[in-house]
Amino acid sequence: MEPLTLGIAGVGTVGGGLLELLTTNGAHFANIVGREIRVTGVSARSRDKLRGVAIGGFQWFDDPVALAKDPSNNVFIELIGGEDGVAKAAVEAALQAKKHVVTANKALLAKHGIELARLAEKNGVALNFEAAVAGGIPIIKTLREALGANRVRRVYGILNGTCNFILTQMQSENRPFAEVLKEAQALGYAEADPTFDIGGFDSAHKLALLTSLAFGTKVAFDQIHVEGIQTITEADIEAADSLGYRIKLLGVAAETETGIEARVSPALVLKDSAIAEVSGVTNAIAIEGDFSGSILLVGAGAGAKPTASAVAGDILDIARGLIVPPFVTPVAKLKPHKRAKLDRHYGSYYVRLALYDKPGAMAAVAKSMGDQGISLESIVQHRPQTLHAPRTAPQRSKDKAQPVIIITHETTEEAMRKALAAIEKDGNVTETPQMIRIEEL
Amino acid sequence: MEPLTLGIAGVGTVGGGLLELLTTNGAHFANIVGREIRVTGVSARSRDKLRGVAIGGFQWFDDPVALAKDPSNNVFIELIGGEDGVAKAAVEAALQAKKHVVTANKALLAKHGIELARLAEKNGVALNFEAAVAGGIPIIKTLREALGANRVRRVYGILNGTCNFILTQMQSENRPFAEVLKEAQALGYAEADPTFDIGGFDSAHKLALLTSLAFGTKVAFDQIHVEGIQTITEADIEAADSLGYRIKLLGVAAETETGIEARVSPALVLKDSAIAEVSGVTNAIAIEGDFSGSILLVGAGAGAKPTASAVAGDILDIARGLIVPPFVTPVAKLKPHKRAKLDRHYGSYYVRLALYDKPGAMAAVAKSMGDQGISLESIVQHRPQTLHAPRTAPQRSKDKAQPVIIITHETTEEAMRKALAAIEKDGNVTETPQMIRIEEL
Numbered sequence: 103m104e105p106l107t108l109g110i111a112g113v114g115t116v117g118g119g120l121l122e123l124l125t126t127n128g129a130h131f132a133n134i135v136g137r138e139i140r141v142t143g144v145s146a147r148s149r150d151k152l153r154g155v156a157i158g159g160f161q162w163f164d165d166p167v168a169l170a171k172d173p174s175n176n177v178f179i180e181l182i183g184g185e186d187g188v189a190k191a192a193v194e195a196a197l198q199a200k201k202h203v204v205t206a207n208k209a210l211l212a213k214h215g216i217e218l219a220r221l222a223e224k225n226g227v228a229l230n231f232e233a234a235v236a237g238g239i240p241i242i243k244t245l246r247e248a249l250g251a252n253r254v255r256r257v258y259g260i261l262n263g264t265c266n267f268i269l270t271q272m273q274s275e276n277r278p279f280a281e282v283l284k285e286a287q288a289l290g291y292a293e294a295d296p297t298f299d300i301g302g303f304d305s306a307h308k309l310a311l312l313t314s315l316a317f318g319t320k321v322a323f324d325q326i327h328v329e330g331i332q333t334i335t336e337a338d339i340e341a342a343d344s345l346g347y348r349i350k351l352l353g354v355a356a357e358t359e360t361g362i363e364a365r366v367s368p369a370l371v372l373k374d375s376a377i378a379e380v381s382g383v384t385n386a387i388a389i390e391g392d393f394s395g396s397i398l399l400v401g402a403g404a405g406a407k408p409t410a411s412a413v414a415g416d417i418l419d420i421a422r423g424l425i426v427p428p429f430v431t432p433v434a435k436l437k438p439h440k441r442a443k444l445d446r447h448y449g450s451y452y453v454r455l456a457l458y459d460k461p462g463a464m465a466a467v468a469k470s471m472g473d474q475g476i477s478l479e480s481i482v483q484h485r486p487q488t489l490h491a492p493r494t495a496p497q498r499s500k501d502k503a504q505p506v507i508i509i510t511h512e513t514t515e516e517a518m519r520k521a522l523a524a525i526e527k528d529g530n531v532t533e534t535p536q537m538i539r540i541e542e543l
Numbered sequence: 544m545e546p547l548t549l550g551i552a553g554v555g556t557v558g559g560g561l562l563e564l565l566t567t568n569g570a571h572f573a574n575i576v577g578r579e580i581r582v583t584g585v586s587a588r589s590r591d592k593l594r595g596v597a598i599g600g601f602q603w604f605d606d607p608v609a610l611a612k613d614p615s616n617n618v619f620i621e622l623i624g625g626e627d628g629v630a631k632a633a634v635e636a637a638l639q640a641k642k643h644v645v646t647a648n649k650a651l652l653a654k655h656g657i658e659l660a661r662l663a664e665k666n667g668v669a670l671n672f673e674a675a676v677a678g679g680i681p682i683i684k685t686l687r688e689a690l691g692a693n694r695v696r697r698v699y700g701i702l703n704g705t706c707n708f709i710l711t712q713m714q715s716e717n718r719p720f721a722e723v724l725k726e727a728q729a730l731g732y733a734e735a736d737p738t739f740d741i742g743g744f745d746s747a748h749k750l751a752l753l754t755s756l757a758f759g760t761k762v763a764f765d766q767i768h769v770e771g772i773q774t775i776t777e778a779d780i781e782a783a784d785s786l787g788y789r790i791k792l793l794g795v796a797a798e799t800e801t802g803i804e805a806r807v808s809p810a811l812v813l814k815d816s817a818i819a820e821v822s823g824v825t826n827a828i829a830i831e832g833d834f835s836g837s838i839l840l841v842g843a844g845a846g847a848k849p850t851a852s853a854v855a856g857d858i859l860d861i862a863r864g865l866i867v868p869p870f871v872t873p874v875a876k877l878k879p880h881k882r883a884k885l886d887r888h889y890g891s892y893y894v895r896l897a898l899y900d901k902p903g904a905m906a907a908v909a910k911s912m913g914d915q916g917i918s919l920e921s922i923v924q925h926r927p928q929t930l931h932a933p934r935t936a937p938q939r940s941k942d943k944a945q946p947v948i949i950i951t952h953e954t955t956e957e958a959m960r961k962a963l964a965a966i967e968k969d970g971n972v973t974e975t976p977q978m979i980r981i982e983e984l
Contacts, residue, residue, distance in 0.1 A: 119834070123692060123834050126694075126833070127692060127693070127694060127833070127834075130694060131692070133759070133872060133876055134691060134759075134868075134871050134872050134873075136873070232689070238832075238834070238835040238836060238838060239838060240685055240689030240690065240838070243684070243685075243688065243689045244681055244684075244685075244689075247684065247856065247859065247860060247863075247865070248673070248681030248684045248685075248856050249681065249852065249856065250575060250856060250859045251564060251568060251572070251851075251852055251855030251856050251858070251859055252568070252852055253567075253568060253571060318574070318575075374820075376817075376820060376821075376841060379815075379817060379820050380817075391679075391852060392567070392568070392848075393560070393564050393567075393568075393679070393848040393849065393851055393852035393855070394679040394842065394843070394848070394849050394852035394853075395679060395842060395843045395846075395848065395849050396842060396843075397679060397680060397681070397840065397841070397842040398839075398840070398841040398842065399838065399839070399840055399841075400817060400838070400839040400840075400841070401835065401836060401837060401838040401839065402835070402836045402837075405836075407833075407834040407835070407836065408834065408835050408836050410692075410834055411690065411692055411693055411832060411834035411835035412835075414692030414834070415688065415689050415690065415691060415692050417692070418688065418691045418692055419688060422688075422867060424688070424865045424867070426863060426865070427575075430575050431574060431575050432575075432577070435574055
């Protein structure tokens, strides 16, 4: 059989990992797919920068688009990144030239996935993107193929290693967000401008792709409700812990009566749930199928080698001729993404209030909840520093706020928001209430 | 596109689940694969027994082999079971008739997998068996395809829900093996004759298939070292717990210097490992790839619906034309399974001794270990019932055995076995020492 020839655009961390993988395991591929997989051309921002990677044997292209069009390769590997610009131009050029494309570019797919998928289907080629979501975890293939016989009810997971590292460290070392963020930056887990990760946007890109694959809907990044982890304090983590929970940044997508509820936000999960145990930069994704039940996949969500493993898996599928529509359902049959009203979200909530220590304050809070039909599972009033300070007689002060933690029974988000607005309006709290959804897993 | 037509042999638990799935999600399939999937013929032991499953619309076959040969279907689904006999004859007949085959029959594949795979490859058809290992968990597809770019270093997991249920209950409720086994039987998790499950043989069937897929070797069920959970006592579970471990029945296959070490046996795993948290009838399998790192899959290992999900996933692949050699590597290129010497296994061990309470007994034990170059990480001498009995002055008795728990540093299995033989020969123990490997995860 003819060798499969690759043009690789972008030789950074992932591209370097891929070249190493193709060298190390090349003989293995020939053995299992019966044909050689050979890199013929590469392109990168600077030819001189590529120390440590042997690219001497490949044809060099200054312009990735030229590489994408060049007949010397029949599969184009896009590892440039960026939601527009040259990455998009190169992928389009490759698809138009009837070349299979493999990409790790979640931003590009979250924004232009549908039009690129249409182009791939029209030209009868693959557009594979296993590496775009959760690094080495084969979640795309699992949704596309292995669990394809199921109607998915919910998909959720820890999709960003940076956030999970920060939350895990805050938990295990009892340290504040800002301090752990600095550590993550020093370790290379977080960018100098960390907004994209900690604001939840990276998770939302991935969730947009998973939602489409799971529910047969068009990719709709702008329909995802996004909250980051910046507002999570040590007090939240400590209180959650004492109540039997961990706080995780979860991406969740579920089909509801009013449409698809897709959200990225911090969530409380029970400590003895499998996902609570996923610590550090590890990712984990669960798929709930109507027949499979819950299937959980756990592994490295980033890094040169795991990401290269995913890219190479996509290449192997192409070498074997296993071509599936990029979003499982052919683009022409994808439904529009109908966004559920978040107000109609139904679940339990964690609320942390900084309550003025004055008579009637707690009664007013309870009344505001009751007015919205919200019943409370537990109320814990922590004296500040109770855990660490020496036991002295409690001091009361009108000026000092007392942290109060409330766990509600199930209610709607609309009721919850109205109750919290009323509580804030009453003037009994010193700051805007903290509200975190409790995720039933 | 032409409908894909199915002949289903065996309409028990899984077959019934499959028929339900095909009915429920049939329209969904047509949407994603662009063709109808239609059952045309069925065969089962007794036509009269099939209450609750609507089979009126299908052609009935008394003989599964006749169904396998009949031109009215182009995919044969074998859900009969059994390592020989009619299941084997029917699968062979289908493959010879150039029909794709989907089976959930691990016993058949563990015994005849290679010859059946050869027949499938010769006839250019699929032999898919996702449901044969770990129910709804897509482990076969993950090894065959998604992680195909990796050289696998180790694959291990909890492959039998019955055993995991028993061990979990013994742990959480502090109950003896025999009692929990009875409960498992009452719940339908264990057979009247439970040997196949609790003796480790069911896990070994599955491990034989995983080993072949992971290492490109011929299936070799008879080369697997098998130990069951019958010998695990409450004392072991309690002692492991107090030292930070859980006891799990693991199937483990790894490539070593002397060959492939494939074994099913109880193992101690650290409590904070992901696999320690897998409780009840749930299954979990980890694959360690040279690039992917460790990827863990968790889900339902049995049951009508999850197993049907796996069978249907295999059918979808066929409907899409995604055909991969049954054992990844074409049969002609599969290596023989070279069995590693278990004596050369290198790791830590848990040992429980029933030591006569007499002077010099412990010294003799320590000497036997030292003579084999084994260094000890910890020794705990439990007074019987220390945890539950009222504190009284310890009683010494020459006739009463004291449980002693030893955790060793890493050593070879050969050294370990020699040391334990010497300890037993010394006459200081009242029963054969308990030895359990500690699995580094």
